[in-house]
Amino acid sequence: MTERPDYKEIEHTADVGLELEAPDLKAAFELAAASMFDLMCDLDGVGDGVRRTVRIRARDADLENMMVRWLTELLYVFESERLLLSCFDVTKLESGLIEADVTGERYDPGRHALKTEIKAATYHDLAVDQTRGVWLVRVIFDS
Template sequence: MSWEYNFLDHTADIAVDIKADTLDELFMASAYSWRDYISDDDNSFSSEKHLLDLSENNLEVLLVSFLSELNFLYQSESWMMDKVNSLIITEKNDSWNLNAEILGQSFNRKEMNLKTEIKAITYHQMEIKEQQGRFSTRIVFDI
């Protein structure tokens, strides 16, 4: 596996540039960048499993849907992702599908080392590109 991400200053938001060898890894790195931005907690707590099955008409919408689902689990169910155990993206009949197994655990906000809240995942400046055999995107988190 090979990916990287870098946080960038962005007015009233936070942007992150992500690069990866594969589309699956780009989505995984996006999930880890989301988690790393909101929490400094290094503890492994992957005792609960969430299965995600998402379909959208393009990759950018699929990425926003994926990260929005993680953000929803975090905000409304106090459930934090620890690990992307598996993630597969496929294209079929003009639709992009994501199947993922996400490991994590419910948490107590008072006991976890949280840095900030992400209100929403935006489409601003988002474009998934493939260049020279690598995938890249920029994600802007509304904070």
């Protein structure tokens, strides 16, 4: 991620949330991921030396469901591999399938300042909607 993602932090009393606009659906997924990691850690100091391919298959999943699964998958990558992700390239996005190349850097407590722990992406108040050609994404996280 070369630029800090442009998103609005939602004033949720207990947790954190984000709202963003994207020109297309692929960008909506990429920006949501980048914004989630930006909530967790300042992305400016995160490199892109480690690359992973992420694949999510979910039959019967709608867009909202796919968004939660996508963010959940990336949180799992962070938790299980201690990988802070900063760059997201969705290479395939179709009904029930997302494939993406993601890059980042192993978390180093000496260099990376974590801001907020995100436990999960929730379905509460979730939105992945298209209005007048713009995609709006809203996600509340358990933090």
